[in-house]
Structure formats: structure tokens, C-alpha cells
Amino acid sequence: MKQLVPKYKWDRVKRAIENSRKILMTTHINPDGDGLGCEAAMYYFLKKLGKDPVIYNSSDLPPEYEFLNREGMFKRYTKQMGSSVFKGVDLIMVFDIGTPDRLGCIGEYVSKSSILKICVDHHPNKHGNFDIEIVDPDAPSVTFMIFDLIKCIDSSLIDYPIAEALYVGLLTDTGSFRFENTTIEALKMAIEMLEHGVKPGQVYRQIYENLRPIQAKLLGYVLQHLHYELSGKVAWFSLTREEIKSEGAKLEDVDGFTDFVRSIKDVEVSVMFLELDDKKIKVNFRSKGRVAVNGIAHRHGGGGHPYAAGMLLQMPISEAIGLVLEEVFELFGERSI
CATH class of the missing domain: 3.10.310.30 (Diaminopimelate Epimerase; Chain A, domain 1)
Incomplete structure (x- = not known):
């Protein structure tokens, strides 16, 4: 396998993943393409590593991102579930939250849990009580950071579903590559996603050309x-x-x-x-x-x-x-x- 030089220091994250079996992932309320893209990409990647990933968010999956939900893995967390969803979980991974209160109702149990917690984000805010934090305010998207993690572990496992999810986060957080955070590195990542079969027009239409009449x-x-x-x-x-x-x-x-x-x-x-x-x-x-x-x-x-x-x-x-x-x-x- 080609040796890659990671942009971030993932050693502790890699060890945490290696030593875990059931991994719960979550993102902020009213999730966007970046948070959902991180979850979907890591879900498919972790399954390839032989792990048991689960996704619970405090908000419903927006209709425009339903195409990412191939395996029905996005689950809505409610207060009634309490701590039941954390049964057997070895590791909690949190993406793109900005601040802990943006986790919604699941945040109460995440903050109190003694389970190892990892936060990966690009918001320059205080993130709270996480055991491991990887934060880069200059990253164009958190999926950009997750792409680096995946390459650091095993880039050969990247397939179309993973690439599509990573691309979704990059596309949406750069404003379809219009915002100032559209860096050369971001465009290089986009090219790599296209090499894995991602169709830019198709993804764009799924997200941005599905305005409902009531909207x-x-x-x-x-x-x-x-x-x-x-x-x-x-x-x-x-x-x-x-x-x-x-x-x-x-x-x-x-x-x-x-x-x-x-x-x-x-x-x-x-x-x-x-x-x-x-x-x-x-x-x-x-x-x-x-x-x-x-x-x-x-x-x-x-x-x-x-x-x-x-x-x-x-x-x-x-x-x-x-x-x-x-x-x-x-x-x-x-x-x-």
C-alpha cells in the first residue's frame, strides 16, 4: 500500500478505533452535508475494518440527504431512548458540532458518559469534555479531515459510497466550491473523489435541486x-x-x-x-x-x-x-x- 503522510496527528484516534468494536457516531442538530458526510463515510469505512458502527442524531435526516442512507443507518435519537443506545459502545465519535450544546438531546448522555469520546471539527470554538480532539479551523470541511484519517489508516478501502459521502461534506461546506475556504487541497480532494466514481452533477442535483413546493x-x-x-x-x-x-x-x-x-x-x-x-x-x-x-x-x-x-x-x-x-x-x- 502506498505510504501517505497525514496532515493531522491521528495516532490516538487510530488506536482508539483499533481497540473498539462498537462505535457510536453523532453530529449537530439540524445536520448538514458535512456532519452527515462524516458519519456516512466513517460508517462504511468502519464496517470494512470489521467494526460495528451506529449513527444516532438528535434530528431527522433531511430529505435531500436521503441518498446517503443506503443501509438505513441514520437513526433519530429521542430522550425516551435514554442511555440504551450506548449499550455495548466502546467509542463515541462526534463530528462538526461547533459547541457541545449543538448535539441536542443526545448531548446530555454523551457528556456524562465514561466511554472514550473523540471530537473531530473545524469550528474554532470550545468543544467541551472530549478525551481526544482534532480541530482545524482552516479545514474546508470536516470530511476533508476524515479523508485524511481514512488515508492514514487504509486508503485502499475507499470505494464509491465512502467517496460520495466525503464529497458531499466538501461540496456543501465550500458552497459548491464558491466560498473562500475552497483551497487547492480541497479541489485536489474533490478530484480524488471523482476518480472513485463520484458524479458532481448528480450529487448537486440531489442536494440543491430538490426544493419542495412548500419550501x-x-x-x-x-x-x-x-x-x-x-x-x-x-x-x-x-x-x-x-x-x-x-x-x-x-x-x-x-x-x-x-x-x-x-x-x-x-x-x-x-x-x-x-x-x-x-x-x-x-x-x-x-x-x-x-x-x-x-x-x-x-x-x-x-x-x-x-x-x-x-x-x-x-x-x-x-x-x-x-x-x-x-x-x-x-x-x-x-x-x-
């Missing part, structure tokens, strides 16, 4: 009620539970809306305010690159990347809008509208 209707509502500030440099929208219900949609139907608003000409920063409960507001930020938005998220207990971040605020949506917009304006040297 299109809700997006239309958002665009009709879009707010512009600072001569169009900032665009923001809010959605209450009642508004979403009146459009016949669900909370998860807003996925990707903040990115879409960012694509509007002259918009530098887009912000979404989503009401999850009476005093629980999800805030998403996207930036084209002129200003970093993760500082705001960090100050309020959230996290993310410089140009894509988010947080939860415990206050009415009207208060959240006022608080956050003031801080966004300060990014541009402004104090008010």
Missing part, C-alpha cells in the same frame, strides 16, 4: 417581507411559528434561506430570525466575506465560521431583532439604521 412558497413569502438596511448591505428576515404554519410549512423548510438572501446583489450580510418558541429565537448569519459574523454568535453563546454562524437567543423575537441588528451595524462602523 418555494415559504421562500416567496420571505422575499416579499425582506428588510434591507445600510443601503442594501444588510438583508434580514424573520419568521414566527404562526407565519410558518399559515404558509403550510415546517421549521425545517427554512433551510438554505439565509444563503439565498446572501446571494442578492450588494448584500454583504444576511440574517435570519426564526422563532422556535415564545422566547427562543434561532439566529443565522451569512457573510460574503467583507466582515466576519461569528464574533456576534460567540458573544451570545453560539458559534460557527467567520462567514457562516448562528446562535440561540432566549427572548421575544422583536427584542432579538433589535439586539442583533445593532451589533451587525457595528460591523460596518454604524450604530443605527
Whole structure:
């Protein structure tokens, strides 16, 4: 087998995998292509190593990623399951979480468990009580890091399902190779995935060209009620539970809306305010690159990347809008509208 020089120090991770049989994997709530790609790639890879991998997430698998679920391995974790899913588990692997609270309800048991825990991430945040942490804020995706781990262990085991899952994470976290994190190394990895049979057009259509009619209707509502500030440099929208219900949609139907608003000409920063409960507001930020938005998220207990971040605020949506917009304006040297 060709000798490869790994980018990261995987020695402890390799030993942990070698000494384990049943390995539980999880990622953040409302999982994206990167977290799911890590889980799927490692699931297929670990099976080839003779291990018994299981995947439990605190959120359902988004429909656009169902094509990764060939073996039905993505399981929804609920509070009612308690610690039962950890029975017989030797190792816990956590991917792409940013902060431990983003694990959702499974996080309570992960944090309390005495089972060896590994976190692999590219978010520059505090990750919590993990036995082993491999974190690289400069990595284009966590699947980029997992690709390095797989090559370090046995690159000959990479097949189409593994390559496809790795590619999904890379594609989605680089904005289809449009964002500033699209490095030469990222493109080289993409080429290797194509050499394993990945079809870029096919994967793109599965993820990005499956907008459901109800999502299109809700997006239309958002665009009709879009707010512009600072001569169009900032665009923001809010959605209450009642508004979403009146459009016949669900909370998860807003996925990707903040990115879409960012694509509007002259918009530098887009912000979404989503009401999850009476005093629980999800805030998403996207930036084209002129200003970093993760500082705001960090100050309020959230996290993310410089140009894509988010947080939860415990206050009415009207208060959240006022608080956050003031801080966004300060990014541009402004104090008010």
C-alpha cells in the first residue's frame, strides 16, 4: 500500500478505533452535508475494518440527504431512548458540532458518559469534555479531515459510497466550491473523489435541486417581507411559528434561506430570525466575506465560521431583532439604521 503522510496527528484516534468494536457516531442538530458526510463515510469505512458502527442524531435526516442512507443507518435519537443506545459502545465519535450544546438531546448522555469520546471539527470554538480532539479551523470541511484519517489508516478501502459521502461534506461546506475556504487541497480532494466514481452533477442535483413546493412558497413569502438596511448591505428576515404554519410549512423548510438572501446583489450580510418558541429565537448569519459574523454568535453563546454562524437567543423575537441588528451595524462602523 502506498505510504501517505497525514496532515493531522491521528495516532490516538487510530488506536482508539483499533481497540473498539462498537462505535457510536453523532453530529449537530439540524445536520448538514458535512456532519452527515462524516458519519456516512466513517460508517462504511468502519464496517470494512470489521467494526460495528451506529449513527444516532438528535434530528431527522433531511430529505435531500436521503441518498446517503443506503443501509438505513441514520437513526433519530429521542430522550425516551435514554442511555440504551450506548449499550455495548466502546467509542463515541462526534463530528462538526461547533459547541457541545449543538448535539441536542443526545448531548446530555454523551457528556456524562465514561466511554472514550473523540471530537473531530473545524469550528474554532470550545468543544467541551472530549478525551481526544482534532480541530482545524482552516479545514474546508470536516470530511476533508476524515479523508485524511481514512488515508492514514487504509486508503485502499475507499470505494464509491465512502467517496460520495466525503464529497458531499466538501461540496456543501465550500458552497459548491464558491466560498473562500475552497483551497487547492480541497479541489485536489474533490478530484480524488471523482476518480472513485463520484458524479458532481448528480450529487448537486440531489442536494440543491430538490426544493419542495412548500419550501418555494415559504421562500416567496420571505422575499416579499425582506428588510434591507445600510443601503442594501444588510438583508434580514424573520419568521414566527404562526407565519410558518399559515404558509403550510415546517421549521425545517427554512433551510438554505439565509444563503439565498446572501446571494442578492450588494448584500454583504444576511440574517435570519426564526422563532422556535415564545422566547427562543434561532439566529443565522451569512457573510460574503467583507466582515466576519461569528464574533456576534460567540458573544451570545453560539458559534460557527467567520462567514457562516448562528446562535440561540432566549427572548421575544422583536427584542432579538433589535439586539442583533445593532451589533451587525457595528460591523460596518454604524450604530443605527
